[in-house]
Amino acid sequence: MSEHAIPTATSAGMPAAPLARWLGWIGQRSTLVAGLTITAVILFVGFIAPFLYPADPYAIHPAHALEGPSAAFPLGTDELGRDELALLLSGGFATLVVALPAAILAFVVGVAYGLAAGLAPAWLDRLMMRILDAVLALPSLIILIFFASLVTLDNTSLILLLGLISWPGLARLVRNEALAQRGRDFVLAAEQLGAGRMYIARVHLLRVMAPVLVVNGTFMVGDSVFALSSLSFLGLGVQPPQVSWGSLLESALDIIALDPWWLILPPGLLVFGSLLAASLTGQGLLQRWGGHR
Amino acid sequence: MNIVLDIRDLSVSLRRGRAGNVAILDDFNLTVKAGEMMALVGESGSGKTIAGLSIMRLLPKGAKLDGQILLGGRDLATLDEAAMRRVRGRDVGMVFQNPLAALNPSRTVASQIQESWMVHNGGSLRAARARALELLGEVGIPEPAKRLDDYPHQFSGGMRQRVMIAMSLACSPKLLIADEPTTGLDPLIARQIMALIARLRREHDMGVLFVTHDLSVVEEHADAIHVLYAGRSVEWGGAKGFFAHPRHPYSEALLGSVARVGQTRLQNIPGNLPEPESRPPGCRFAPRCGYAKPPCEAAYPPALSGEGTAAACLYPLPAGHRGQDTAMLQGKTKRNFAAQLEVQDLTVRYAGQSGWFGGAAKLPPSLSDVAFTLGRGECLGVVGESGSGKSTLGRAVLQMIPYEGHVLLDGEDFAGKRGAPRRLQRRRIQVVFQDPRESMNPRLSIGDVIAEPLRLKGGIGRAEERRQVAMLLGRVGLNPEMAVRMPGAVSGGQAQRIAIARALAAEPELIVLDEPTSSLDVSTQAMLLNLLKDLAVEAGLSYILISHDFAVVSYMADRIAVLNAWRIVEMNDTEKLIQAPQHSYTAALIGAAPQLHRTTR
Numbered sequence: 001m002s003e004h005a006i007p008t009a010t011s012a013g014m015p016a017a018p019l020a021r022w023l024g025w026i027g028q029r030s031t032l033v034a035g036l037t038i039t040a041v042i043l044f045v046g047f048i049a050p051f052l053y054p055a056d057p058y059a060i061h062p063a064h065a066l067e068g069p070s071a072a073f074p075l076g077t078d079e080l081g082r083d084e085l086a087l088l089l090s091g092g093f094a095t096l097v098v099a100l101p102a103a104i105l106a107f108v109v110g111v112a113y114g115l116a117a118g119l120a121p122a123w124l125d126r127l128m129m130r131i132l133d134a135v136l137a138l139p140s141l142i143i144l145i146f147f148a149s150l151v152t153l154d155n156t157s158l159i160l161l162l163g164l165i166s167w168p169g170l171a172r173l174v175r176n177e178a179l180a181q182r183g184r185d186f187v188l189a190a191e192q193l194g195a196g197r198m199y200i201a202r203v204h205l206l207r208v209m210a211p212v213l214v215v216n217g218t219f220m221v222g223d224s225v226f227a228l229s230s231l232s233f234l235g236l237g238v239q240p241p242q243v244s245w246g247s248l249l250e251s252a253l254d255i256i257a258l259d260p261w262w263l264i265l266p267p268g269l270l271v272f273g274s275l276l277a278a279s280l281t282g283q284g285l286l287q288r289w290g291g292h293r
Numbered sequence: 294m295n296i297v298l299d300i301r302d303l304s305v306s307l308r309r310g311r312a313g314n315v316a317i318l319d320d321f322n323l324t325v326k327a328g329e330m331m332a333l334v335g336e337s338g339s340g341k342t343i344a345g346l347s348i349m350r351l352l353p354k355g356a357k358l359d360g361q362i363l364l365g366g367r368d369l370a371t372l373d374e375a376a377m378r379r380v381r382g383r384d385v386g387m388v389f390q391n392p393l394a395a396l397n398p399s400r401t402v403a404s405q406i407q408e409s410w411m412v413h414n415g416g417s418l419r420a421a422r423a424r425a426l427e428l429l430g431e432v433g434i435p436e437p438a439k440r441l442d443d444y445p446h447q448f449s450g451g452m453r454q455r456v457m458i459a460m461s462l463a464c465s466p467k468l469l470i471a472d473e474p475t476t477g478l479d480p481l482i483a484r485q486i487m488a489l490i491a492r493l494r495r496e497h498d499m500g501v502l503f504v505t506h507d508l509s510v511v512e513e514h515a516d517a518i519h520v521l522y523a524g525r526s527v528e529w530g531g532a533k534g535f536f537a538h539p540r541h542p543y544s545e546a547l548l549g550s551v552a553r554v555g556q557t558r559l560q561n562i563p564g565n566l567p568e569p570e571s572r573p574p575g576c577r578f579a580p581r582c583g584y585a586k587p588p589c590e591a592a593y594p595p596a597l598s599g600e601g602t603a604a605a606c607l608y609p610l611p612a613g614h615r616g617q618d619t620a621m622l623q624g625k626t627k628r629n630f631a632a633q634l635e636v637q638d639l640t641v642r643y644a645g646q647s648g649w650f651g652g653a654a655k656l657p658p659s660l661s662d663v664a665f666t667l668g669r670g671e672c673l674g675v676v677g678e679s680g681s682g683k684s685t686l687g688r689a690v691l692q693m694i695p696y697e698g699h700v701l702l703d704g705e706d707f708a709g710k711r712g713a714p715r716r717l718q719r720r721r722i723q724v725v726f727q728d729p730r731e732s733m734n735p736r737l738s739i740g741d742v743i744a745e746p747l748r749l750k751g752g753i754g755r756a757e758e759r760r761q762v763a764m765l766l767g768r769v770g771l772n773p774e775m776a777v778r779m780p781g782a783v784s785g786g787q788a789q790r791i792a793i794a795r796a797l798a799a800e801p802e803l804i805v806l807d808e809p810t811s812s813l814d815v816s817t818q819a820m821l822l823n824l825l826k827d828l829a830v831e832a833g834l835s836y837i838l839i840s841h842d843f844a845v846v847s848y849m850a851d852r853i854a855v856l857n858a859w860r861i862v863e864m865n866d867t868e869k870l871i872q873a874p875q876h877s878y879t880a881a882l883i884g885a886a887p888q889l890h891r892t893t894r
């Protein structure tokens with residue numbers, strides 16, 4: 001009797017426990033898990049899917065123009081008869097390859113500028129903040145439109161422009177945080193030990209600010225995708241013949257009267273998904289780190 | 294006298310982590326009579342705060358409560374939430390440690406006192422306002438009619454606590470629970486608040502449950518006392534008998550670790566308080582007790598009552614017993630010191646509101662014309678109430694803030710120095726702050742924190758660094774294995790030892806101790822002060838000890854400077870200052886500090 005009782009007890013009890021614990025783990029981090037999942041989907045669409053679906057995005061099939069989803073064209077075709085799924089994947093790569101480096105550039109500039117201002121003598125800090133106010137006062141999308149109308153922008157200049165326009169928000173945040181942390185006892189103690197500004201920034205400030213930085217970094221990626229898509233939607237971002245999510249939306253808008261939902265919904269969802277992914281990931285990280293400040 | 298509160302066999306367990314519920318308080322019995330002040334004494338982790346919150350049924354979610362809490366014949370332990378709401382504030386008033394956090398900053402004090410009256414009594418606003426006025430006068434707020442419509446931030450710390458007390462008295466409760474109401478106040482103010490609560494309990498025939506970690510606070514006014522250790526009662530009974538003759542070794546040790554004016558050595562209680570998960574089955578104090586015998590570890594000892602108090606101890610201390618702490622005001626041998634630090638005409642002004650591009654307005658000084666000389670190996674105590682400029686003095690000596698005047702270390706003026714020579718000279722003066730947790734970066738390990746001075750100096754490898762960190766941890770009485778822990782996982786006393794180890798790692802000649810023990814439990818404070826004393830001798834260190842606690846300063850310092858309103862009003866050798874204070878403020882400070890009652894009685 002007892003020989004049987006023991007194995008049944010373990011086989012019934014053991015597998016359930018890890019599953020319950022796994023579900024509990026996910027439940028506590030639902031926001032973060034959702035954010036990371038959508039992020040993975042977006043990255044997959046942008047960087048891996050183009051290799052798995054090698055159809056030529058620029059091949060024209062006039063006989064099949066503006067058809068809905070079918071076996072041959074999973075997401076249908078546009079008014080020229082191009083494969084919408086192939087366009088979407090190609091456009092995804094074109095969007096991310098600009099938006100991600102731009103976000104990284106803005107992040108690095110923002111953190112460096114903010115830390116420098118936060119650790120600078122009061123007069124220099126004041127000057128740097130006035131410069132920052134001036135940059136913030138410029139309407140960034142209008143600036144982008146202005147430059148884009150003067151010259152045709154290649155990817156590099158798009159990255160530079162996008163990056164150099166979106167750093168001030170983070171810079172202000174980092175500066176304020178640096179000022180607040182700078183007066184804390186452990187920073188004063190380090191200064192008493194002879195620590196210089198670079199050491200304080202590297203060892204103390206960056207570490208205590210890490211949650212704030214990571215969270216805002218994720219937001220910046222989302223914003224960058226959105227800004228580039230807005231620009232492309234206006235015809236000023238990624239230049240034809242290369243498509244992007246924004247320009248796909250724009251061309252679909254021309255024929256919106258024909259109700260081509262397969263041309264509007266997928267790129268719209270992807271732009272929306274990028275924002276959502278960044279926002280959820282950031283929120284999730286914030287929740288996890290909430291108690292560690 | 295009739296009994297107001299009768300707690301019978303109360304046990305409380307709280308949810309801690311994944312482990313489920315852990316017992317925090319066991320078999321707790323306590324009665325408070327009308328007009329009586331009952332002091333519930335224990336250090337952090339003793340369960341005293343949980344006991345107080347249990348009465349109000351304000352325990353955190355997931356808490357389990359067993360036993361009876363009888364208030365005027367009703368059992369609060371089983372009351373439903375709606376009925377409980379009517380008890381809170383009406384039958385039981387509560388005063389907390391931090392009145393600024395307990396008062397709403399955006400509402401006038403009158404409206405907050407009126408609120409607690411009207412919630413329970415209804416009635417007109419006019420009547421409530423009259424009641425508020427009456428209460429403010431009763432708690433000793435001068436010109437109460439003028440202060441009714443002031444906001445909490447317009448009151449000083451002591452006055453705010455009076456407002457809190459007025460609020461808790463609004464409905465004439467039968468029981469007042471005061472949870473560390475004087476902690477964080479200046480000693481002179483704390484004494485006034487104590488006297489106020491003592492007076493009110495008589496006038497209103499109200500029972501007071503006074504929760505505190507500091508025995509010296511309640512020495513003067515408590516009628517009865519109840520000492521908790523690690524969730525169990527260790528000794529209880531009349532206060533007079535208790536202070537004259539504590540019978541439990543823990544009570545005796547706790548009394549012995551209170552710094553008193555004129556004391557030469559504080560009692561150390563070796564070891565740490567056990568975590569709630571790992572409390573020993575027998576007497577919980579046995580592992581740290583100097584009198585413990587094998588039977589102590591078998592089962593929790595039964596209460597033995599003698600004259601005065603009852604103690605849960607198999608071997609209670611006999612009457613007339615004197616612990617190792619009883620020291621007389623014996624002459625400290627006058628030592629001679631070679632001059633090390635010279636402070637001349639030190640004045641500090643903090644910059645006021647600044648304009649758009651600078652041009653800060655100068656405010657009145659925060660420290661004015663301070664001058665003294667500190668000898669090598671000497672400990673200078675700096676006492677004064679909050680706002681007297683004592684921390685400013687420390688920060689100026691540390692070169693953390695700009696100042697007028699001169700600070701010379703071994704004859705070398707800081708004023709003329711820039712760059713590396715200044716940094717090196719500054720490094721010779723180190724600092725230990727009040728809040729040990731704030732003084733460590735929460736994202737660095739303990740090992741990293743202590744290694745910081747070594748890394749900044751440079752020139753040693755990883756292995757040597759680890760060896761030195763282990764050595765430093767040993768010097769401050771900590772286990773070298775602690776190096777891998779994070780600051781969040783150590784106790785306050787341990788954290789302060791780590792801060793001292795970091796200061797030592799820089800091989801300083803002088804350490805500025807800015808209220809190093811005022812956030813710690815009494816017994817932890819005693820051990821830390823003893824450690825600092827030993828280190829000074831061992832390493833030839835000089836100290837500037839800044840504190841609002843005169844007893845602590847007098848215990849440590851060779852010489853004391855009394856700061857009042859940004860100036861040194863009196864400075865003298867510790868003994869001479871105690872025996873013949875010249876300034877009335879000094880005399881008041883000494884009077885407010887715990888005295889060596891037991892030997893002088």
